[in-house]
Amino acid sequence: MSEPTKLQKLEKIDRRWVFLVMLVAVSIPLFVSVDLPLKVTPAAQSFYDSIEALQPGDIVYYAADYDPGSKPELDPMLMATLDHLCRKDVKIVSACLWPAAPPLLEAGLNTVAVEKYGKEYGVDFVHLGFKEGKENVMVQLGKSFRDVFPQDYYGTKVEDIPLLAQKKANGEWMVDKFDDVKMIVNISAGYPGTKEWVQQVRSRYNIPIISGCTAVSAPEYYTYLRSDQLSGLLGGLSGAAEYEDLVNLPGFGIQGMAAQSLGHVAIILMILVGNILYFINSRK
Amino acid sequence: MLKREVPLLITILVGWFMVIEYFFPGAEKWSSELQNWAIIMTALASVLGVANVARINMLKISRKQKDWGYSVVLMAGMILMVVLGTLFPMIKSIFGIESSWTLAGMELSGVTSGTWFTQFYDSMFVPMQGTMFALLAFYIASAAFRSFRIRSVDATLLAVAAIIVMIGRVPIGDVMWSGMSGLSDWIMNVPNLAAKRAILIGAALGAISTGLKVIMGIERNFLGGD
Amino acid sequence: MPKTLHNRLRAFWLRALALALGGSLWLPVLAWAQEDSQPFFLVERHNILVILVVFGALFLFCISQASKGKRYFIRKIAGLEAVEEAVGRSTEMGKAVLYVPGIDDVNNIQTIYSMIILSHVAKMVARYETPLIVPICRPFVVPLAEETVKQSYLDAGSPDAYNVNDIRYLSEEQFAFTAGVDGIMLREKPAANLYLGSFFAESLILAETGFQTGAIQIAGTANVHQLPFFVVACDYTLMGEEFFAASAYLSDEPKLIGTLKGTDYMKVVLIAVLLVGIALETMGYSGLTNWMEQR
Numbered sequence: 001m002s003e004p005t006k007l008q009k010l011e012k013i014d015r016r017w018v019f020l021v022m023l024v025a026v027s028i029p030l031f032v033s034v035d036l037p038l039k040v041t042p043a044a045q046s047f048y049d050s051i052e053a054l055q056p057g058d059i060v061y062y063a064a065d066y067d068p069g070s071k072p073e074l075d076p077m078l079m080a081t082l083d084h085l086c087r088k089d090v091k092i093v094s095a096c097l098w099p100a101a102p103p104l105l106e107a108g109l110n111t112v113a114v115e116k117y118g119k120e121y122g123v124d125f126v127h128l129g130f131k132e133g134k135e136n137v138m139v140q141l142g143k144s145f146r147d148v149f150p151q152d153y154y155g156t157k158v159e160d161i162p163l164l165a166q167k168k169a170n171g172e173w174m175v176d177k178f179d180d181v182k183m184i185v186n187i188s189a190g191y192p193g194t195k196e197w198v199q200q201v202r203s204r205y206n207i208p209i210i211s212g213c214t215a216v217s218a219p220e221y222y223t224y225l226r227s228d229q230l231s232g233l234l235g236g237l238s239g240a241a242e243y244e245d246l247v248n249l250p251g252f253g254i255q256g257m258a259a260q261s262l263g264h265v266a267i268i269l270m271i272l273v274g275n276i277l278y279f280i281n282s283r284k
Numbered sequence: 285m286l287k288r289e290v291p292l293l294i295t296i297l298v299g300w301f302m303v304i305e306y307f308f309p310g311a312e313k314w315s316s317e318l319q320n321w322a323i324i325m326t327a328l329a330s331v332l333g334v335a336n337v338a339r340i341n342m343l344k345i346s347r348k349q350k351d352w353g354y355s356v357v358l359m360a361g362m363i364l365m366v367v368l369g370t371l372f373p374m375i376k377s378i379f380g381i382e383s384s385w386t387l388a389g390m391e392l393s394g395v396t397s398g399t400w401f402t403q404f405y406d407s408m409f410v411p412m413q414g415t416m417f418a419l420l421a422f423y424i425a426s427a428a429f430r431s432f433r434i435r436s437v438d439a440t441l442l443a444v445a446a447i448i449v450m451i452g453r454v455p456i457g458d459v460m461w462s463g464m465s466g467l468s469d470w471i472m473n474v475p476n477l478a479a480k481r482a483i484l485i486g487a488a489l490g491a492i493s494t495g496l497k498v499i500m501g502i503e504r505n506f507l508g509g510d
Numbered sequence: 511m512p513k514t515l516h517n518r519l520r521a522f523w524l525r526a527l528a529l530a531l532g533g534s535l536w537l538p539v540l541a542w543a544q545e546d547s548q549p550f551f552l553v554e555r556h557n558i559l560v561i562l563v564v565f566g567a568l569f570l571f572c573i574s575q576a577s578k579g580k581r582y583f584i585r586k587i588a589g590l591e592a593v594e595e596a597v598g599r600s601t602e603m604g605k606a607v608l609y610v611p612g613i614d615d616v617n618n619i620q621t622i623y624s625m626i627i628l629s630h631v632a633k634m635v636a637r638y639e640t641p642l643i644v645p646i647c648r649p650f651v652v653p654l655a656e657e658t659v660k661q662s663y664l665d666a667g668s669p670d671a672y673n674v675n676d677i678r679y680l681s682e683e684q685f686a687f688t689a690g691v692d693g694i695m696l697r698e699k700p701a702a703n704l705y706l707g708s709f710f711a712e713s714l715i716l717a718e719t720g721f722q723t724g725a726i727q728i729a730g731t732a733n734v735h736q737l738p739f740f741v742v743a744c745d746y747t748l749m750g751e752e753f754f755a756a757s758a759y760l761s762d763e764p765k766l767i768g769t770l771k772g773t774d775y776m777k778v779v780l781i782a783v784l785l786v787g788i789a790l791e792t793m794g795y796s797g798l799t800n801w802m803e804q805r
Contacts, residue, residue, distance in 0.1 A: 015426040015722075022425040036455035039465050068405075068413035069685040069711075100413075100683060103405050106397055132330070133323030135617060140319050143312075147320070154396060190684065190710035191614050215453075216420075216711050220735040222477055223484060238453055261456035263421060268447050270429040275443070278433050303562070307555050309548040326615070326650060333649025336679035343675065351697060416685035420711060423718040431742040480734055483750040485780065487732035490754025491619045493773040496569055502765060503626065503757065 005284070011277040018270060025266035029258035036257055043225055044242035047232025050183065050210045051081065056089035058182045059163075059175055061141070063197065064108075066189035067100035070214050074187050075104065076240035076253035077212035081185055082112040084247045086119055090182075091163060093175065095128035095149060097137060097192045102130050102153055122161045129153030134192040135200045142178045142205040178205040183231070188213045194221055198229045212239065292501055299499030337362065368392060368401040445471055557801055564779065569772035576768030584767055589728050589746035590759045596702035596726045597634045605701035606641035607631070610691060610716065612707020612731070613647040613684060616654060620732055623754060624707035625651075625658050627730075630760040631704065632662030636671055643694060646679045647687040688712040692719045705729040705744070706753065709736045717743035730756065 004012075028034070054060070062085075066074045085092055094109065096102050109127055113119040121127075128149040131137050140148045146158045158164045166174040174180065184207055188194040194211040202209055208231040213221055215236025224230040234243050237260055240253030298318065305311040341355035372385065372393030385392040391399045434440045451457040452468020497503035576582065600607045609631055611624035628644065635642045644655050655677045663672035680690035692715065695703065703720040705713070706729070713729070713736040720727045721743050729740035730748030740747045748756065751773070758766035787798045 015430070018426040018429050019422040022422050026421065036459060038455055039458050041465070041469065067683060067685075068410040069417040069683075071410060071414055072417070100405075100409070102395070103397070103402055110397065131323070132327040133319075134326070134615060136319040136322045136326070140316060140323070143316055147316075148323075191618070191708065214711060217735050219472065219476060219480065220484075220733075222472060223481055226473070226477065238455075241455075257455050261454040263425075264450045264454050265456065267425050267428050268450055270425055271432045271443065271447065274429045274432060275434050307552055307559055308550065309552060310550065312548075322617075329648075329650040329652075330682075331649070332652050333646075333679045333682065336646075336649075336652050336677070340675050340678055354693075412689075413683070413685045416689055416715070417711065419715055423714050427714060427718055427739070427742045483734050483737070486777065487734065487750035487754070489773050489776055489780075490751035491732060492565065493569065493769055493776075494619050494623050494754055496566065497766070497769055498622065502573070502769065 005281075007277055008281050011274065011281055021270065022263065022266055025262045026259045028262055029255075034258035034262070036261060038241055038245045038254065038257070040242045040246060041239075043222070043233040043235065044239055044246065046225075047210050047212070047234050047239075048084075048243060048246040050208065050232045051084050051088065051090075051185075054085075054088050054090050054182055057091065059091045059093060059180065060085060061178065061181045061184045062092050062094035062105075063097065063184060063186045063188075064094060064101050064105040065097045065193045066104070066187055066214075067098050068104065070189035071104060072252070072256070073214050073237050073240070074189060074212065075108070076237070076244060076251050076256070077234055078104070078108045078187050079112060079251060080240065080244050080247055080249055080253070081187070081212065082108050083116070083249055085185070086113050086117040086124075087247075092125040093128065093145065093163070093181065094125065095141075096130045097134055098189070099130050099132070102127070106153065122156075123163055126161055126163050127153040128158075135196050138192070138196060138200045139204065142201060145176050146173070178207045181207070183207065184209045186211045186213075188217070190214070190217065193217070194224075194230070198224050202229050212243075215239075288504070292504060296499055296501050299495070303499070334362070334366075365401065365404065368399070368404075369395045445475075449476075557803075565772075565776050568775045568779070569769060572768040572772035572775065573765050574768075576764040576771075579764075580768075581764065582767050582771045584755070584759060584770065587748065587752055587755065587759055589730060589748040589752065590756055592726070592728055592746045593631060593704070593760070594634060596704065596728055597631065597638060597640060599726055600701040601638040601640045603701045606643050606698060607635055607702045607704065608691075608694065608700035608720075608725070609642060609644045609704045610707065611644065611646070611651065611655065612705075612709055613687060613712065614708035615648040616650045618708050620708040620753070621648075621651060623757070625654055626757045627706050627760070628655065629658045629662045630757070632659045633666045636663040636666035636668040639668065639671055641673075642676055643698065643700060644677045645687070645691045645694060646677060647684070648682060649679060652677060652679050684710065684712055688715050691716055695719050695723050695725070699723050699725075701725055703727045705731070705740065706748070706756070707731065708733055709740075714739035714743060720744075 062082075064078060082092070092109075092113070094105055096105055106127055109125060113125050114121070119125055128145070129152060131148055133140075133148075137148055145164065149158060151157055152161060164173070164175050168174050178184070178201065184197060184201065186194050186197050186209060188197075188211055194209070194213050194217070197209050197211070201207065209229070210232035211221060211230055212234035213236075215238070218233065218235025218239070221230060221233055221235070225233045234240055237253055237256045240251075241257045242253075244251050244253045301311065301318070302315065305315040338359070341359050343349075344352050344355045345359070373395075375381070376385075376393055387400065390403060393399070395401045432443055432446070434443050448464070449468045449471055451460065452464040452466075452471075457464035457468065494503065572582075597607055609628055611628060612618075612621055614621045616622060632642060642659065644659065646652050646655055656674060659677060660669075660672050660674075663669050678690075678694075681687045694700070695716075696719065700723075703716075703725045705716060705727070709716075709729075709731050710733065713731070717727060717729065717740055727744040728746045728748075729744040730753035731737065731740065732750050732753055734750065737747065737749055754773075755770055758770045783798070783802075787802070790796070790798050
């Protein structure tokens with residue numbers, strides 16, 4: 001058997017060279033400023049419109065279902081949505097179905113609600129923490145928040161939290177289930193996440209849901225967007241960037257677009273190079 | 285017999301009850317109760333996981349099997365986080381201790397901001413998880429370079445569509461040609477969605493059929509054997 | 511009792527009757543539990559009930575046909591054919607088979623299904639006396655996997671070969687679990703990697719690492735968004751419903767194949783409804799669409 005030629009060897013190049021090309025591509029924006037114009041997709045626009053339609057004093061249920069693995073992609077969405085909600089004076093009841101999510105949500109609420117907007121914990125927003133049980137928790141939340149979360153993230157009983165302690169004239173709790181909130185805002189990295197919120201909660205409790213999710217799961221959720229089971233969708237870092245643009249809050253999403261653009265270009269170039277080598281080598 | 289038949293009976297009864305519950309609101313109270321049980325059982329299952337991790341890794345350490353050092357790191361990390369996040373707050377709560385336990389100016393007990401737990405979370409857990417997810421970008425590049433070969437008409441169509449979508453999803457696409465994001469959206473919303481829905485409907489039917497098989501007692505392999 | 515056609519039929523109808531009675535027994539209980547302010551039956555959800563009944567009827571019909579001895583055709587699924595080849599290769603090389611049942615909990619039907627396939631794989635592995643490693647991401651799956659593998663080894667006649675330490679709970683954290691599985695692949699170098707279950711962003715990281723170790727790789731998932739990653743990096747991929755066909759395919763049990771046929775007929779019904787719906791919508795009638803809408 002003859003020795004492989006240089007081009008044949010190049011086609012089967014050690015993948016660490018490919019990694020290096022990728023590293024260089026995504027690192028360029030760290031050293032050189034790359035400004036790219038953003039175009040807002042209808043999915044991001046409908047996400048923005050859904051929050052924009054809320055009135056001051058309305059309440060949303062904020063489900064932060066992700067972990068540090070997806071932080072770079074989803075944190076910009078968390079920050080921008082919390083900012084938009086606070087700006088609209090909307091009250092937030094938040095909780096997590098991912099065990100590693102509460103500190104991420106806490107950091108976001110502290111930075112945006114407390115430090116930037118001076119909102120008061122327990123009055124304007126509440127962090128209920130994490131609860132194991134996945135879809136079961138989702139379904140149960142539709143019946144009673146306090147049954148699922150008798151205490152908040154800091155161990156305070158919900159009866160002692162002003163936002164959740166008010167009662168209606170008929171003696172029922174004012175904020176205790178999905179019927180009492182206007183919308184669910186879900187930041188989702190996988191399971192349990194947007195798919196489960198739509199399947200378990202959307203039709204059962206007839207409540208609108210908007211979702212910010214990782215790019216990898218966005219194509220699947222487009223199906224729900226088209227069938228109006230989702231009222232808005234931000235897919236990955238590009239979705240976050242579009243939303244940051246809409247709320248006029250340039251952040252990590254917009255900054256990351258240059259790196260992502262160059263990363264995509266690098267992958268395309270590698271596909272082209274791989275095919276050129278394949279074409280030449282197969283002709284030999 | 286009991287080992288197989290009792291779980292099967294529970295599966296059938298509870299399975300049918302949850303189906304019926306969707307249509308008959310009278311069942312709601314009990315279904316809530318069942319869901320609460322499920323939540324408690326899921327939480328308790330964590331103990332099973334910890335027991336499994338401890339058994340396997342302690343065995344590895346005690347027998348000094350290959351790579352036992354990793355097991356030491358794993359066990360130390362696990363115990364440390366359980367002590368900081370669960371054991372200390374539990375002790376404080378049981379004995380009604382209000383004062384803070386600090387080390388180097390940071391609270392030792394609890395999981396909220398300003399604690400050692402959060403410090404470890406922010407400085408170790410977050411970057412390590414981020415690194416694992418970031419690997420995806422590199423793996424996508426190497427997988428694309430290796431496997432995206434234009435060998436047939438189908439493969440050509442796939443490659444062209446992939447390139448348009450990749451370039452159209454980021455701002456640089458519209459810089460190259462103003463219609464790129466529109467074309468990319470069309471590919472995502474029309475041919476992609478059509479194929480996805482077909483696969484999704486098939487998968488959903490498969491899932492429903494598996495559910496029916498389980499609650500009808502036809503499929504029992506998941507209970508261990510036939 | 512001999513398994514004559516008559517007895518089989520009787521057993522089938524008895525089961526159907528028991529199910530119908532079991533279901534209807536709930537109704538008086540539910541009527542009693544219902545509060546005055548609630549309706550007894552949510553009429554607006556009748557559309558879902560109709561679909562469920564049609565599906566159930568097709569299902570029962572096909573199972574009864576299969577029980578009567580009718581053999582349904584099932585096409586070759588390359589990925590499932592390759593499972594035995596993968597186990598054989600591991601045996602020849604004296605290396606382990608790695609079986610990853612996804613990262614979802616037992617309440618996801620894909621995880622349940624993965625356990626069903628695991629029981630078939632464990633039987634094969636036990637017959638060949640090949641080591642099996644099952645990393646687990648959710649604690650609840652641990653006892654299920656242990657029981658499944660243990661029973662399969664018992665059924666295959668090799669109970670002593672079962673090693674409880676081969677069912678390894680790694681972490682509930684997605685990427686910590688991924689790192690753990692990658693570590694197993696790189697250190698223990700299994701010759702066959704089977705990824706069957708519900709996967710998310712970790713799919714490509716697992717499959718690429720497996721590719722690097724030179725293992726034969728078979729993946730199967732109903733998580734549509736992960737299919738492209740498995741397709742590029744694995745030797746065989748079971749897509750969507752192919753994954754759910756595995757148990758019937760591997761066991762070759764007529765009743766289970768009957769259920770597959772029932773699902774196929776339901777698909778035909780859905781395609782017909784889709785075509786009628788498209789025609790009606792095109793003509794400006796939205797009655798069917800409105801009826802189908804979930805409430």
